[in-house]
Amino acid sequence: MTGPLGVAIVGCGNISHQYLSNLTSFPGVRVVACADLDLERAREVAGQYGVPVATSPQEAISHPDVELVVNLTVPAAHAEVALAAVLAGRHVYNEKPFTVDRESGARLVEAAEAAGVLLGSAPDTFLGAGLQTAARLVAEGAIGTPLTGLVLFQTPGPESWHPNPEFFFQPGAGPLFDMGPYYLTTLVTLFGPAARVAAAGRRARDERVVGSGPKAGTRFPVAVPTHTTALLEFAAGQAATMVFSFDSPLRRTGFIEITGTEATMRVPDPNTFGGEVGLRRAADDEWVPVPTKGTEAGRGLGVLDMAQAIREGRPHRTTGELGLHVLDTMIAVAESAERAEFVEIGSTCPIPAPLPEGWDPAAIRFD
Structure with a gap:
């Protein structure tokens, strides 16, 4: 496919404004829908950023123009919303934490692999x-x-x-x-x-x-x-x-x-x-x-990198494996503190490839 990648924002709380202010300015993506359990809040946020559709999470996930779901729901809902999107054939980018437990995170990674869709996770600050x-x-x-x-x-x-x-x-x-x-x-x-x-x-x-x-x-x-x-x-x-x-x-x-x-x-x-x-x-x-080199555009860089990976057929950087490994590590830290013993960390992940020098969100298009 060509043209901007269609994105749905699911969860219109405070953090959504940081994402929307960037994603609505990147030419490589097009925000198709804003969704929330509180439809009035979804309408308010969609109107503020000129997003054409305000709807429920399920309707946004199934919208025909949506290719990638940006999941900004509360952490307890991350796994459920992301899995619904994956099963609908949508790529997903989750806010942190990836999920709230190892089991749901592992199921989500497995489901995405089986469905052939990309899975991403915040934070994307390492792309700055x-x-x-x-x-x-x-x-x-x-x-x-x-x-x-x-x-x-x-x-x-x-x-x-x-x-x-x-x-x-x-x-x-x-x-x-x-x-x-x-x-x-x-x-x-x-x-x-x-x-x-x-x-x-x-x-x-x-x-x-x-x-x-x-x-x-x-x-x-x-x-x-x-x-x-x-x-x-x-x-x-x-x-x-x-x-x-x-x-x-x-x-x-x-x-x-x-x-x-x-x-x-x-x-x-x-x-x-x-x-x-x-x-x-x-x-x-x-x-x-x-001297630092690169972009300081802010939240949404991980989404844009995923969009570019989807259009170009290459791996992305904010992978689900990375998000799951960070979650696994935090849980291991908590377990070690509770047990007063070393805890092994069972998961792993690849080190993300560096962004190309000169990578510019304003210049990324898929025409």
Whole structure:
């Protein structure tokens, strides 16, 4: 087929605006439909971005002009919605996390393979200029042989600013599952798949208090660890130390350092598409900045890469295997913290190929 790839957005919550602002500007895709269980919300979002159809999720999946479904539903619905789309012969891109458990994720990957459709998963931030530059430096040997990684995500927690923060502290969330996909995807794209992990988890308080909005002052229970520390070993031999915390008065986010035999590299915040890359060798007194090359267009790059892969008949980069492996790794971290023992990680995935230099979303067309 030729022409823009037909896309449906399923799930019209807050994150849909970030996707739609980009996808409606990329000439390689055409957003055909916006869908939500709340039809009024679907109509409002569709009208805001000039999308011609506002409908239910099932109607959007079966729309004849839809080739790819961008699944932005709540995590608990990711597997169900994605499987329905796959069984209808549609390609699917899931927001993170890929699914909420290993079993549903594995079934989804198997179903997509059997149906002959592509399966993708957020985050796609590793396709942005900052992390693509970091990946090229590692591949070119700028830090020598990669040895270790250090990851820090530390905040006091979102309850001080979020008007409805309770879901951040329930199973399937916490700092590990909320922010872990960004950091772990970055490590896997630089080192390759993880092999085993040892972790410890703590919960500073059994209750938290809503700090803003109409529910300010309301207490709510904490059901997950709010501080997780992990030592992750990779199949190729590297190791990484990771901290994910909602218990720190000191805010320190977007911190990733990769150390090799020749230099240490400072990696941009993995929740962004740009940022600064720095190198520091043993003889350096300061970080040496490295100019970044690539696009900073934002969320939806993974969808566009899938569209290009579909039209050109080649593999895409934000694969379901990558999303499943990151999910599997996060679950293994949680299991290790609970059991106080090393946990083996059974899944694997390929390292995504780098984007071609000069890859420009505004220039990708399928006429």
